[in-house]
Amino acid sequence: MNFQRVFSLVEKDLKRMIREPATLFLIILFPVILTIAFGVSFGAIGGTQSTTYQLGVVNMDIAGPYQQWSQHFIGNLTDTEILKIQDYSSNETGQADLIQGKIQALLLIPEDFGQSCDSFWNAPTDPSLWVNTTLTLYLDSGSMFATQAIPPIIQEVLVATVYGTQPVPVPRPIHIGSPSLVQASKLTAFDYMAPGIFAYSAIFLTMTVAQSFTTDRENGLLRRINTTPTTSSEFMTGQAVSNMFAALIQVALVFAMAYVVGYRPNVNAATFTLAFVIMSIFALCNVGFGLITATLAKSSGAATGLAFIFIIPQMFLGTFVGAALSPSAQAAGKFVPSYYVTDALTSLFLRGAPVSSPKILLDLLVVSISSVIALLSGILLFRKYGKT
């Protein structure tokens, strides 16, 4: 590996990103404009405004010796300020309002809620003695932001109500959705969307890489470089490094713009570093997808269209759009790498999860494996079928 060659190729690619208007728009301006537009539209401006959601609650645990638990839980939900609680006497009346859009979600607290909490406190280390129960949550499927925002807030409040500030044991007597550690107060819709926007921006690297390769191929530049002593690995390393660099610039710019419009995640240097690492690795995945696109496409124009084969699924199933989709579409999201990027960044930025948490590390592992597979597939396919 000759670093003079790699460096000169990286320098060339970075100049392309800056000097070619279409590339500059996709890599730099588009994410910035998107962030500002979403930030302005969804309540992040100034960092002090907050969106509220109407949550209907049907409390069926109103009698018996353990009813103070459900009262305490509802009180905690009210204290978040982001949720406006409306009491319902029955599921039917709550459902009627949910259908009419008067509330965005309806929470059913079961009769044995308090008993379940109490059983946990009586034997916190012995799950066999717990009374297990489940909270039921209905969401307005037409409200993308409610479906994304409300479950983690309720989860957070539930955790705080049942377990207090002590470390949360893995087995629990009460379940709702996936576990999370959300700072529920003062959050806006944009706070929930921002992690997905980071991933969303990087997805378009697929298109710029595909266009770059097909244009260079059309212009005889790949063939010309092939007459120099430059090896395939040096050439591909140049591509990978320049696109990782582009992804880092994207993350920095998107974060800076998000900050300008009021985004204030609770993060530290380690969180930032890990976010950058995840995005860099994800960039490699998109380089791989770009190479596969360039292999399939006969021209740069065709590459632009074909790139959407990879962009659309990643965009709809794996970024901020995903939470509004049907359960089957959400399940399909687990097959696209951007899902894990968004999930990891959400855990880091929104839930304040530590960098060493198993969930983050699992996401990182999945993104890494996906990227290696996509990149190697792209390189092999392009070398075999795409050079000429």
Next chain:
Amino acid sequence: MNETAIVIDKLTKKFEDVTAVDGLSLEVEKGELFGLLGPNGAGKTTTINVLCCIFEPTSGSVSVGGYDVRREPENVKELIGVCPQDTAVFSYLTGRENIELFGNLHTMPKEKLKKNTDELLERMGLSEDAKRRVGKYSGGMRRRINLIMALVHDPEIAFLDEPTVGMDPQSRRAVWDFIKDLKKQNKTVILTTHFMEEAEELCDRVGIIDYGKLIALGAPEQLKAKFGAKNLEEVFIQLTGRRIREEL
């Protein structure tokens, strides 16, 4: 490097059912300026592409600078400079940046690269435009940059595939002088061209190929005498006919 710069022995190159080069055998001496002539689609560029390790031979053997193009392409690529037929430049880079990129791909020392770049830009009359992006250049300027990119690293063997196409007479003369200087530096030059006047002016020997086969070989004067022709163009027409062909 051997005294024989290029040895082509029974080279055949097929693309599916099309035979582009058909049993071509040829030797080019070190320091020789050799012209490869032929009508459109005769197999000139395919031959050059095999010599430059872009295409693998279907059969036969080819060595460049003593290195086999199939087994030792890395060594071959260290020796050669290639000016492709179609201008291949990065339009978003400046003229200087394009040249320096290819110098860096040949791992030239920084000082030597700058010196060579400055000299070549001056020689080709592009010094003042070196900082402009190539996308803004005229066709002739692009072709001159295209040529400089092939030669900036001072290659032992240069493949110049129709280097003067689209140039005005002044630029063409400048390139001819430049190519003559390469010969004075004992560089081996393989030149393909459709301009018979160019081949006659520059080449020590020419090989005329048609349908992938070598149909004539010798110094321009020898060929003219052999075929009783006033100039090389007459020789060319006698050998290849008047039928207009298109490259596929």
